[in-house]
Amino acid sequence: MTPAGSLLAAEGLHKAFGRTTALDGVDFSIHPGEVVAVLGPSGSGKSTLLHCLAGIVLPDSGTVRYGDHDVTGMNDAQRSALRRSDFGFVFQFGQLVPELTCLENVALPLRLNGVKRKEAQRHAREWLERLEVEDTAGSRPGEVSGGQGQRVAVARALAARPRVIFADEPTGALDSLNGERVMTLLTDAARDTNAAVVLVTHEARVAAYSDREIVVRDGKVKDMLAGLL
Amino acid sequence: MSIGHTLLGLLESGPRHGYDLKRAFDEHFGHDRPLHYGQVYSTMSRLLKNGLVEVDGVEAGAGPERKRYAITDAGVTDVAQWLARPEKPEPYLQSTLYTKVVLALLTGRDAAELLDTQRTEHLRLMRGLTERKRKGDLADQLICDHALFHLEADLRWLELTAARLDKLAAVIGS
Ligand SMILES: Nc1ncnc2c1ncn2[C@@H]1O[C@H](COP(=O)(O)OP(=O)(O)OP(=O)(O)O)[C@@H](O)[C@H]1O
Ligand SMILES: [Mg+2]
Numbered sequence: 001m002t003p004a005g006s007l008l009a010a011e012g013l014h015k016a017f018g019r020t021t022a023l024d025g026v027d028f029s030i031h032p033g034e035v036v037a038v039l040g041p042s043g044s045g046k047s048t049l050l051h052c053l054a055g056i057v058l059p060d061s062g063t064v065r066y067g068d069h070d071v072t073g074m075n076d077a078q079r080s081a082l083r084r085s086d087f088g089f090v091f092q093f094g095q096l097v098p099e100l101t102c103l104e105n106v107a108l109p110l111r112l113n114g115v116k117r118k119e120a121q122r123h124a125r126e127w128l129e130r131l132e133v134e135d136t137a138g139s140r141p142g143e144v145s146g147g148q149g150q151r152v153a154v155a156r157a158l159a160a161r162p163r164v165i166f167a168d169e170p171t172g173a174l175d176s177l178n179g180e181r182v183m184t185l186l187t188d189a190a191r192d193t194n195a196a197v198v199l200v201t202h203e204a205r206v207a208a209y210s211d212r213e214i215v216v217r218d219g220k221v222k223d224m225l226a227g228l229l
Numbered sequence: 230m231s232i233g234h235t236l237l238g239l240l241e242s243g244p245r246h247g248y249d250l251k252r253a254f255d256e257h258f259g260h261d262r263p264l265h266y267g268q269v270y271s272t273m274s275r276l277l278k279n280g281l282v283e284v285d286g287v288e289a290g291a292g293p294e295r296k297r298y299a300i301t302d303a304g305v306t307d308v309a310q311w312l313a314r315p316e317k318p319e320p321y322l323q324s325t326l327y328t329k330v331v332l333a334l335l336t337g338r339d340a341a342e343l344l345d346t347q348r349t350e351h352l353r354l355m356r357g358l359t360e361r362k363r364k365g366d367l368a369d370q371l372i373c374d375h376a377l378f379h380l381e382a383d384l385r386w387l388e389l390t391a392a393r394l395d396k397l398a399a400v401i402g403s
Contacts, residue, residue: 039348041392184363202388204348204381208355215345224349 003029007196008053008164013062015048015219022048023059024219032163035187035197037207040216046200047168049216053198054087054166055079066164084112088162088195090186092172095153096141102152103128103137109160127155131185147178154182158189165190168200176205183209232264232272234311237281237304244285244299247273257368273298281307326383330390340394344387351380 003009009029015022022045030036038046051057053064055071056079064071066086071079088109089095096105106124111117128134131151136144144152150173157165170186171179187209190197201207215222232254239245239253247269255263273296276282281304288295300308326347333343355377362373 041388204352204355204384205359205377207352208359208377210352210356213349213352215348217341222345224345 005031007032008064008066008198010049010053010064011062013049013052013059013064015045015052015057015059021219023052023062026062026216026219026221028053028214028221030164030196030198032196033191033194034212035190035199035210037210037213038198038200038216039202039207039213042202044216045219046216049221050166050168050198050200054089054164055083084109085160086163088157088160088165090150090154090157090165090167090170092169096149096156098141101138101140102133102144102149105141105152106156106159109156113160124155124159127159128152130189131155132181146173147175150174150178150182151185154186158186158193161193161195163195165195165197167197169202170199171201171203171206179203179206231311232268233276233281234308236269236272237276237300238308238312240282240298240300241305241308244297246288246295246297250298260372276304279303324383326387330387334394340387340391344384344391347387348384351384355380 006029009027011027013023013026013028024045026045026049028049038049040046048057052059055064055066055074058072062072066082069082071082074082083089096102097108100108103121103124106127107117107120110120110123115123125134125137128137131154133144133148133151133155136148136152141149141152150170154170157167165186167186171182174182183206187197189195197210199206199210207213213224215224235254235258236250239250239257245253247266250273251264251266251269254269273282276298277284280301282298282300284296285299286297288297330340330343333340358373358377358380362370362377365373
């Protein structure tokens with residue numbers, strides 16, 4: 001059972017890598033349009049939680065539900081189809097396909113969802129404009145700056161209008177001004193489309209763009225709204 | 230803050246009346262604490278006496294707010310010298326937060342707990358500032374950024390302290 005009105009919810013997640021316990025009984029839920037910051041020390045399990053929620057990694061036990069779907073009950077193909085159609089991803093580094101131009105990178109998720117080439121590229125160009133990096137359209141990721149590349153990555157994450165955006169240190173490689181731009185554009189776009197954002201960050205100024213925060217420590221989650229461990 | 234230098238600096242872009250000076254000051258620097266008219270006039274008469282400003286004209290009607298002031302060459306030099314002088318960095322070492330953390334450590338309490346509780350409170354304020362920045366003009370952005378970076382600094386120090394403590398505990402525990 002998912003908490004009332006939630007879009008994505010996890011219950012009792014456990015995940016170990018060999019003898020390392022990364023998640024030790026984690027509950028989590030997020031509503032449409034909500035931005036939740038995931039905080040906590042390095043190695044505490046933040047990225048593992050994000051990967052489990054997104055169906056990239058399967059937990060050893062516990063469930064992840066997305067709407068009516070039991071994500072943890074799906075096979076690999078079903079989970080990757082779900083990721084393509086409903087989720088968007090922004091990571092700190094190296095998420096763009098180096099052989100494609102920035103425009104093609106942004107159009108890629110649309111193409112994978114069956115949108116025609118012309119239409120996908122027109123749409124991708126709009127997103128590049130919205131993120132103020134339309135100049136990079138014809139360049140390859142290796143030919144643009146880190147800040148530009150990151151904004152292209154945000155454009156790509158948003159282009160297919162995902163219902164949930166997973167962002168792991170999306171501003172980690174950016175200076176303050178670019179970080180602020182990325183966060184403003186990311187959260188504005190999420191608000192406009194009523195998408196949920198799971199935002200892993202260690203920066204308080206970035207977390208300040210969220211509606212609420214949870215803290216992960218030693219694989220356990222503390223919901224600061226509820227104040228319970 | 231040096232009100233004299235600030236008012237002088239505001240006059241550099243052109244002569245202003247007393248009421249106009251107060252309005253400009255409040256708009257840029259007095260969000261939480263607007264100037265009193267009394268402060269404006271006592272400051273301006275001191276600047277007049279020191280030859281840093283001159284009276285450029287008087288509007289019809291009574292009251293010192295009708296006087297129009299202009300900055301003199303000596304005034305411009307004074308502003309330039311003030312801007313060129315570095316401010317003494319404020320280390321904020323005596324804050325209540327610092328005292329609480331040290332006491333928590335001395336008495337064997339959980340620093341991580343203190344960190345999480347304090348961060349929630351800090352983030353509440355930081356969200357408000359971020360929202361104000363989102364909707365505001367450039368002046369709002371500058372003011373809010375200044376506050377946001379200081380608040381973040383508190384939290385980074387708390388985080389580092391909590392992390393150091395874990396290491397310390399691990400050393401003692403082993
Ligand atoms: N693929 C993996 N194989 C082995 N161990 C892993 C793997 N992924 C994560 N871990 C371990 O699980 C724990 C949690 O890692 P995770 O990446 O979730 O931390 P994190 O909170 O994201 O840290 P950071 O802030 O440094 O990114 C760590 O001890 C890590 O070493
Ligand atoms: Mg991580």
